[in-house]
Amino acid sequence: MTEAILATHNITKRFGAVTASDGVTMDLRPGEIHAVIGPNGAGKSTLIAQICGGLKPDAGQVEFLGQDVSTLTTRKRARMGLARTFQISALAMENTVLENAVLGALGARGGTLGLIRPVLRDKTLRDMALHALERAGLADHAKTRTSELSHGQRRQLEVAVALTLQPKAFVMDEPMAGMGSEGSARLTGFLDELRAEAPILLVEHDMDAVFALADRLSVLVYGKIIATGTVAEIRANPDVRIAYLGEDA
Amino acid sequence: MSRETILNAVIFGGLLAVPLWACIVDEPFTITLATKVAILALAGVGLNIALGLGGLVSLGHAAFFGLGGYAMGILASHAQSYTPLMESPLLIEGTKSMPIIWLMALITSALAALAIGALSLRTSGVYFIMITLAFGQMFYYLSISWPAYGGEDGLSIYVRNGFPGLNTLDPIQFFAICFALLALALWLNARLIRSPFGLALGAARQSPQRVETVGLSPFRLRLAAFVISGAITGLAGALFADLNRFVSPTMFSWQTSGEIMIFVILGGVGRLYGPVAGAALFITLEHVLGGLSEFWHIYLGLLLLLVVLFARGGLIGLIAGREVHHD
Numbered sequence: 001m002t003e004a005i006l007a008t009h010n011i012t013k014r015f016g017a018v019t020a021s022d023g024v025t026m027d028l029r030p031g032e033i034h035a036v037i038g039p040n041g042a043g044k045s046t047l048i049a050q051i052c053g054g055l056k057p058d059a060g061q062v063e064f065l066g067q068d069v070s071t072l073t074t075r076k077r078a079r080m081g082l083a084r085t086f087q088i089s090a091l092a093m094e095n096t097v098l099e100n101a102v103l104g105a106l107g108a109r110g111g112t113l114g115l116i117r118p119v120l121r122d123k124t125l126r127d128m129a130l131h132a133l134e135r136a137g138l139a140d141h142a143k144t145r146t147s148e149l150s151h152g153q154r155r156q157l158e159v160a161v162a163l164t165l166q167p168k169a170f171v172m173d174e175p176m177a178g179m180g181s182e183g184s185a186r187l188t189g190f191l192d193e194l195r196a197e198a199p200i201l202l203v204e205h206d207m208d209a210v211f212a213l214a215d216r217l218s219v220l221v222y223g224k225i226i227a228t229g230t231v232a233e234i235r236a237n238p239d240v241r242i243a244y245l246g247e248d249a
Numbered sequence: 250m251s252r253e254t255i256l257n258a259v260i261f262g263g264l265l266a267v268p269l270w271a272c273i274v275d276e277p278f279t280i281t282l283a284t285k286v287a288i289l290a291l292a293g294v295g296l297n298i299a300l301g302l303g304g305l306v307s308l309g310h311a312a313f314f315g316l317g318g319y320a321m322g323i324l325a326s327h328a329q330s331y332t333p334l335m336e337s338p339l340l341i342e343g344t345k346s347m348p349i350i351w352l353m354a355l356i357t358s359a360l361a362a363l364a365i366g367a368l369s370l371r372t373s374g375v376y377f378i379m380i381t382l383a384f385g386q387m388f389y390y391l392s393i394s395w396p397a398y399g400g401e402d403g404l405s406i407y408v409r410n411g412f413p414g415l416n417t418l419d420p421i422q423f424f425a426i427c428f429a430l431l432a433l434a435l436w437l438n439a440r441l442i443r444s445p446f447g448l449a450l451g452a453a454r455q456s457p458q459r460v461e462t463v464g465l466s467p468f469r470l471r472l473a474a475f476v477i478s479g480a481i482t483g484l485a486g487a488l489f490a491d492l493n494r495f496v497s498p499t500m501f502s503w504q505t506s507g508e509i510m511i512f513v514i515l516g517g518v519g520r521l522y523g524p525v526a527g528a529a530l531f532i533t534l535e536h537v538l539g540g541l542s543e544f545w546h547i548y549l550g551l552l553l554l555l556v557v558l559f560a561r562g563g564l565i566g567l568i569a570g571r572e573v574h575h576d
């Protein structure tokens with residue numbers, strides 16, 4: 001447990017009659033991709049929101065870098081090095097792709113924000129942003145207005161902004177959603193390398209990607225983790241086959 | 250050069266040329282109208298930083314406009330009656346010096362914006378509009394019920410305040426002062442939009458979640474924007490009081506907040522020269538339509554409705570099209 005970068009301990013969250021998280025205990029270890037799968041409405045995004053600080057759990061703790069961060073704001077957790085990508089893109093749509101990435105670099109740098117000097121003239125920030133865009137495969141779109149990007153490209157930009165933060169852990173909510181098979185194959189290759197920089201908690205519906213990437217897999221059903229293990233273990237697990245994978249088979 | 254840049258240059262040049270021409274043909278009233286446009290545009294530039302860049306729909310900017318006005322009124326009235334504002338613990342005397350008055354107007358309205366913002370920015374949407382409106386009204390009633398500074402009747406200043414090296418009683422020289430301050434505010438606003446702060450503030454308007462996720466605080470960004478915004482509108486208030494040589498609670502009224510917002514909406518929310526175009530259009534309409542009919546506000550209302558429904562970018566958007574992105 002102590003070696004985990006990120007962990008949840010018995011997290012519970014209720015929305016009226018719905019228990020979106022039901023005693024969720026899980027962890028993310030250095031160098032790994034830990035995938036969370038589960039049917040629609042299983043509580044994956046809710047779990048992520050509690051890990052990153054957007055939602056407060058009714059009970060349980062979130063631990064990041066050995067520290068209990070349950071009471072910290074999203075902003076403080078981000079400053080500690082927790083980078084999140086959203087299922088529904090949360091980007092500055094009127095701004096350019098580059099500006100969105102620069103915003104990430106700006107946040108990562110910290111300190112007070114200047115009022116006079118143009119932000120795009122700051123070579124350090126610009127280089128950081130361009131580097132992240134390049135890695136995420138968006139270098140050619142730096143000057144495009146974000147609202148003009150396709151859904152898949154927006155997901156790529158979400159990842160690029162997360163990269164600019166140079167985080168200690170990534171938390172990604174369906175980064176492949178809306179991407180074509182070619183795009184998701186490329187992102188799969190990219191995430192595969194990325195895990196060496198920082199571990200990734202990956203919520204994803206694209207099973208090819210999940211099976212290709214996950215060191216460990218957790219299956220979430222009705223807010224409960226019904227199984228955690230390697231891809232082979234999960235595939236062999238009868239409960240999972242009935243509750244989840246069975247739907248596909 | 251984009252169409253908007255050209256349009257901005259035309260507006261800037263126009264606002265400068267009209268009073269210069271009026272000066273040559275000796276039409277002081279036209280100069281006064283142009284001065285009014287410059288001052289009200291300045292108030293609008295202030296609001297536009299909160300409204301356009303920050304997405305903060307403040308219906309309480311009269312509070313800052315009025316505070317600027319009263320900063321001028323109080324300092325100047327003490328100077329003209331030779332009575333200090335305060336004797337202990339330290340002696341504070343009145344003044345007729347514009348730079349000192351401006352500084353006081355900037356400081357008081359910035360502090361008020363800090364306090365009002367710190368409380369009201371915890372809400373959003375309609376609640377934010379209502380709370381800022383309530384704060385504005387608070388200042389309005391305070392000014393009415395404070396007899397020391399004229400109460401309901403307001404305060405008259407006999408001679409316009411001075412600026413070193415200039416004769417402020419000369420309409421064109423006073424216009425030059427107001428125009429220079431407007432130009433300065435526009436320059437600041439243009440820089441702000443492209444600055445790190447401007448980028449983060451604009452992002453916080455579009456997606457507060459995104460801004461938090463990169464480790465920045467939307468609340469602090471908005472509060473800083475609100476303070477800068479309030480301070481600029483406060484400075485405009487001091488100039489407006491100087492133009493009229495008169496301050497009254499009307500400057501604090503919700504109609505004043507509404508008018509400042511109308512300049513911004515007419516001209517184009519978030520467009521750099523929106524408030525200038527809006528204030529110029531407003532004053533022209535007031536002058537032209539006001540001469541034709543007492544009910545010119547009805548036509549203004551209709552125009553406003555058309556702009557809101559069909560020209561989201563206001564006058565600037567109508568002529569220059571959608572905003573083009575820099576760099």
Ligand SMILES: Nc1ncnc2c1ncn2[C@@H]1O[C@H](COP(=O)(O)OP(=O)(O)OP(=O)(O)O)[C@@H](O)[C@H]1O
Binds near residue numbers: 015038
């Ligand atoms: N703010 C909220 N208020 C009320 N109910 C909510 C709220 N957010 C989520 N829920 C409910 O909690 C459950 C879990 O939702 P969540 O979005 O976490 O699921 P998910 O696993 O991410 O689904 P998907 O695969 O569709 O993204 C759902 O039943 C949802 O309706």
Ligand SMILES: [Mg+2]
Binds near residue numbers: 046087173
């Ligand atoms: Mg989800």
